[in-house]
Amino acid sequence: MPEKRKSRNDLAAQLAARGYGPDQNAKPISRDEIRRAVRGKRTPSHQRPPSAGPEQEIIYRRDIPRQSPRPPARRRTGPPVILEESIEGMEMRHTHGKGFVVTTRADDLEAVQPISTRFKALLATDTSGLFARVNTVCTPTRIEPQDIIFMDVESTGLGNSPLFLIGIMIWNGSVFEIQQFFARNYAEEAAVVAFFLDACSAKKLLITFNGKSFDFPYIRARAATTRVPFTIDPYHLDMLHVCRRIWKKRLPNCKLQTLETFICKRRRHGDIPGSEIPDAYHDYVRSSDAWQMVDVLKHNLLDLLTMADLMNRFPAMEVE
């Protein structure tokens, strides 16, 4: 007899009772910290005070209050946000064109340091869940932190539409460093793909969330389209499948955001929903107003961080 399906709310309540769910006592990452991390220089004039919510849960709040889409004329009143001014990054050249690269280090974002330290420690411990999972993918190679690359893609639509952002997280000697390759217009896509492929070719293990069926073949297709030679063939750990195996029965679904809430016990407030990202990007290219791109970069950055954080929380494999 199959177990009766519980509604999502019941499940959430039960999870909370069992200790899952947002951690009330966890030390929050302050907003200032986040803002430092992405270095938004400009504070919009019409910034509203944060709404009365449970302040301690917030991992970050968007600088610009998000509202449902409205006609562009009314949506933004302040002066346009210039990407190059509000986000510290640099234009980099490649044989396939140029692109915009944003680098985030541990001293920019406090959360990076503890995650990195723990990750390194667990990877060196043969009994840890993290090690076991990496090991199943990479046997017989022994993986060190500097062999690993985390990756997350943001695309401009469905199907074979262009991508505009690839975020990677790699080991920078002692700590993780996040690099985001951003295309400021459609023509820069080739460079973005090329930057990623260059970065990836030096690494042994690629870690993604749903990358086996989406991100990786998608980048391969885009590389074909933009005529960037695609030669990489790393080991590939798709965390979605691992997470499903571990947490499927306990969680309503295994989306990254759900895992972040219930497993990492963090929450994003006012994050840009994934479904709005393509429109936001087209809007940016059309108007050069990067007010939403700041959020997209944050979204991507947090996705990468959460992936590492989740790996730290993999339970040890049961002994068969």
Next chain:
Amino acid sequence: MDVKLFLDGLTKDPDYKDQIAHIHTQPPREAVFAELPDGLHPSCDAFLKGLNLARLYQHQAEAVEALLKGENVILSSGTASGKSLCYQLPILQTMLDDPEATALMVFPAKALARDQAVAWNNGVLSIPGIVEPRSLLAIPYDGDSSAADRRTARDSSRLLVTNPEMIHSNMIPGHGRWLRFLRGLKFIVIDEVHTYTGFFGANMANVLRRLGRLCEHYGGNPQYVCCSATMGNPDQVAELLTGKPFRLIDSNTSASGSRTFVFWNPPRIKTRKWRGRRSANVEAHELMTKLVMQRTPTICFSKARNTAEMIYRYVRDSLKASGSGLADQVIPYRGGYSAEERREMEDGLRQGKLLGVSATRALELGIDIGMLDACIIVGYPGLLSAFMQQAGRAGRGQSDSLCILVGIDTPINQYIMQHPQYVFDRPIERVVIDRDNPFVVLGHMRCASAELPVTQKDVTLFGYAAPLILEVLEENKKITHHQDAWYHAAKEAPAPEVRLRGYGDESTVITDVNTGRIIDRMDKFRAMRLFYDGAIYFHRGDTYAMVDHDTERNLVTVKKVDVSYYTDPVTGTAVDHIDHILEQRPLGTGQAHLGEVYAVLNTPIYEKVRFYSLDRISQHPTGLPSIAYEAMAFWLTAPPELPEQVRRVDLNPESGMRGILYCVSRILPLFLTCDMNDFDWSLGCRNAEWHTMFWFEFYLHGIGNSEQCFDRMETILATALEHLLTCDCDDGCPNCTSRIITPYHVRNIELGEGGGPYSRRAAVVVLNAILRGDSAAESVKLLTSSRQKRGQSFLPSIVDKPRLTEPNRMPLDRRTRELLLRKLERSRHPMQSVDHVIDLKPQVGPRAESEDTLGQADAARRSQHSAIRHAADPLSRKLRRKLASPAEKKKAPPPPVPPTATPIQGGDSVARRARLRKKGDRGQP
């Protein structure tokens, strides 16, 4: 078969006296064989043997040689002359030589594609000692393919068999994953080229442009092979479709016996007022029964699915009654049957197990059914090429064949019965494809920009209007310009919005209540005319009553019943109202307009008709909602006093105007690149006078034809007038004012169009008054004057004149630009129901979308993707469900369903239902 004996039998039979109107005989032809070209791989010989062939005909050898040399080839060598072999051999040779080589075969219909894949695979599997037969197998890629099949096709296929829609909406939008296939692409085979005419042809040409562009991007350089039935200008059509030079091979060196055409006119019966002759369907079934009783394999073509089923039913019943035991050897064949059913039937035909098939045009294309000895065609199919194609189905090897055309009791068929030269002395229709039509290119350039950035080089590829189109798309915020290229700049994928065949790609599923099986699928347009309360539906000759028609979810359920009648709907399309007038100007004494209209397809009533006797039992309302479609139209308003003047000289103005409508639509192909079926026409509408003559396009929001007609109305109408004036008939004939029935225009199975020919005299009076301002009396005088005074000294036969050799160019001016913008805007509008509030005096002048809505996504602007909406349904689906069951929602969920029961639930989609049912079928013992 012995044709002479059979015909003698018929002429001597007193029952069949005077039925044969004409006999035409084509002489037999000897086969010319040729050796296999040198250098062919030994496996090719084995492949030939696998197909039971030893030698090649000369035209085949010629084609194979040309293809191996790297030429593009168009084959137009008649029915059953072995065209597929001409491309199969070179493809096999190339695939064996080069392990990376791939090939693509495109067929306009799914069934054809699957058929060809099976034939190819049989040949390949019979090659002895082949190393890796799996890599050589043809893989079908169509809407029926599962996700796993599609992945296989994408990742490992070398010979892909598909249709234009799959290329357009699945393959090239995701081209990055087809890198391997596109890079190795060596051959593109386009079969049944004659189907790519008009709108479909223009779309196909642009799909091929996009495909070619991608091949070039990935380094593939394919050769093209086109195959076509007999048509006027096959090489030109192939060149227009693909943009490449072609070598034409149109000699037919295969053997054939003599072919006898018999024109058979059903006897007159004067007992009833509404019908002058016996039913052609009943007549055809008698002929077919006779032939089958003589063990002659026979095919019978009729125009509609219903008639094919009905003739089958008649034949089956009379064979049963005769006790010959042949009833099982006759089948119906039409579109809509399931793939397995069709496959079984085709196999039966090919292997010679069956003696008779009653088919629709579905069998006109090259589905391999072997050859038959006799062919019966019920009603002239409207096009000479179609007639010849159907007749070509009969004739096996060297034996003589018979083709009988049974005349329906309509003006055109009766005219053909009396004037056989109309069929035999006329050149076959020419086809012109307007691939640069700005309205067609608009959609495809949008798709192209989403596939790869559009560069300056592509601008030349897409024809003369490309710069303007890029401008329009950029203004509409669909694309942006960066660094010498245009990029797609919107979230939504444009390909699903560009439809290749006009209306009607939603499909309705018909399920049998008793067995729970899906027994038929048809497009919604057709289903909306066929399924109403009380409708009788045919399936394999059995009658089914309709139980329920869910017009929202496109589901029909039927139940088998045994009744002695069938139902015959009366349907028609007409302009419902004018939505918006874009331009108007005076024309002679009348006024010409160009604008946007709402056309509707109505099925107001149906009749119950008894089998055999064809007695009209009763008439009933159908209660079907009308289907609305937004169309572009041009129209002509006659001066208000004109009808009265025409009546005074004892002529019917309405008949005259309908005659003009018909005549003009027939001569339009002389002035612009369109098909006769691209325009429909009607008289009057809700917010215009009854004496307004509308010609409207059959395609969503138009493809620019109406604008061109509007610009040339003076010339078009003058030519029509001259034609009407000089026709030699008394008062209307198919050459001037009567209408040929085409599949689009079947209104009623037995009556066809109904009504007599429209009055040529009245048409002349009306048109003369509008164009020259002549009074009715003057026009009548002109009509009775001698030929020379009337104008031309010979009868201009419009259909014989070559059509335009070059497609028309639309001017790239402000107006075209506005119209393109308007088309984009209109496609973003939510489709309104036809019952929306209308202006009695429609606005005049162009409209433009406001700047602040342009940034909005298309999906947000449109309430529903479907272009076909039923009119009388103001409630949304969600709202309707909410209103219908407010209590149900609060109820506890039903207990878990045991897994053995069919797990179909209320909200399941059609596809899911079908899948679940299939699973359920398999699960049950």
